[in-house]
Amino acid sequence: MNPSALPPVTAFPGTIVQARIDSAAITDNARAIAARIAPATLLSVVKADAYGHGLATAVHACRAAGVVDFGVATVPEALQLVALLGDDPDLRAERILCWLYDAAADLSGCARAGVELGVSTAGALDQVVRAAQTAGRAVRIHLKVDTGLGRNGFTPPDLTAFLPELARTAERAPGAVEVVGLMTHFANADAVGDPATDEQLAVLDTARSALVRTLEATGGALGDPAALLVHAANSPAALSLDPVPGDLARVGLSTYGLSPFAGTTAAELGLRPAMRLVSRVLAVKEVPAGHGASYGLTYRCAAPTRFALVAGGYADGIPRAASNRAEVAIGGVRYPVVGKIAMDQMILDLGPGGDGAAPVAAGDEVVIIGDGVTGPSAEEWAAWSDTVNYEIVTRIGARVARVVCDES
Ligand SMILES: *Cc1c(COP(=O)(O)O)cnc(C)c1O
Secondary structure (H helix, E strand, C coil): CCHHHCCCHHHCCCCCCEEEECHHHHHHHHHHHHHHHCCCEEEEECHHHHHCCCHHHHHHHHHHCCCCEEEEEEHHHHHHHHHHHHCCCCCCCCEEEEEECCCCCCCHHHHHHCCEEEECCHHHHHHHHHHHHHHCCCEEEEEEECCCCCCCCECHHHHHHHHHHHHHHHHHCCCCEEEEEEECCCCCCCCCCCHHHHHHHHHHHHHHHHHHHHHHHCCCCCCCHHHCEEEEECHHHHHHCCCCCCCEEEECHHHHCCCCCCCCCCHHHCCCCCEEEEEEEEEEEEECCCCEECHHHCEECCCCEEEEEEECCHHHCCCHHHCCCCEEEECCEEEEEECCCCCCEEEEECCCCCCCCCCCCCCCEEEEECCCCCCCCHHHHHHHCCCCHHHHHHCCCCCCEEEECCCC
16 A cells, blocks of 8 residues: 555544643633733744644634734745645635745745745845745745844844845845844743843844844835834743733744743643643552562552553653653542553552542543643643653654544
8 A cells, every 4th residue: 555645543543642632722822822912913833733732723723813923943834834724715824934944945835835934044045035036926034133042043243244145135136035024032031030031132123223224225125124023022921021022922832821931830821721631541450569560660569559551651742751750630639650651551559449549440531731730731741851841742642632622
């Protein structure tokens, strides 16, 4: 058979581990964020399959909140989004912005579809110009400045050297590019009050003045300086700075109901986690004192107890680093994950059965990731595995079924 015709494994019946996506939560979160950042406009970041929540689900939910601007990292993500929007006449994104590609990238598909591109180097501008010429239409670009993060973008001296080159594009390739935006990305916006954020904004403002002068000097041939969109804010900046700087805020994480701040819950921010990762108990058994659990026997029960076997392991995106630290919930009661989390399954110590013990049986639903009340939050999982909630949701594996349930 043709391997490319093989459907994803979740297309077959019997998937136990499910990521239930509450699309109404995404809509409500997007509305709340849009209200907070006004008059800046919300650009919803839907890279990495909408942070593991499913691109189509997230885009529909954001559109329901009035969002018309979307951002992705890679070219394939942009083209996937184009395909999604093109298939649905109700979905007409005004803006798809893509900012991560290499020198080998063919940008003509993006150019043809009207995808806007971040430009971080002189070479990238040449690539965009070639793509515009191939597509026979102007490409709207956002210059990216590195104001301190050290990732993509022109450093201030690089920008000074680049702007005359940009100006020459007006004669070299008239009508190929239109500069519509100037963007940067914060390094430490989740540390509220860190002076690094203000320093980055000051560098951005200097870059803006220089770019506006270049746009004015070229008489608008490269774009209208008065219409230039400046954008910097990500989730932590959009939820902490007052006012939110710039014309747009590029918000991913918090749209999905997750807190960007250590020590602040989503609920405290007025957000609702949109993903609930659930599984089921496969078996419950009684074991004697000293019985080991999972590879390496890193856990042995001190007294006779009950072990529950639960479907879900690191192939599903559950971090092995959280072994012997994590908890999950059954019927609202938390139980410890004992021993090493394996590829496909994990073990819980339910404690001894008998009087007063909660009855747990094969088939019971297990909440692996919840909202902190229904089950442990993504933030708790992040703490148990020395990472951030961003990684917890984006690492959910391809084997996990995404099930959309509008819980409102
Ligand atoms: C991922 C990303 C964002 C979104 O950041 P969140 O903290 O998830 O809101 C914004 N801008 C850029 C450049 C990004 O790569």
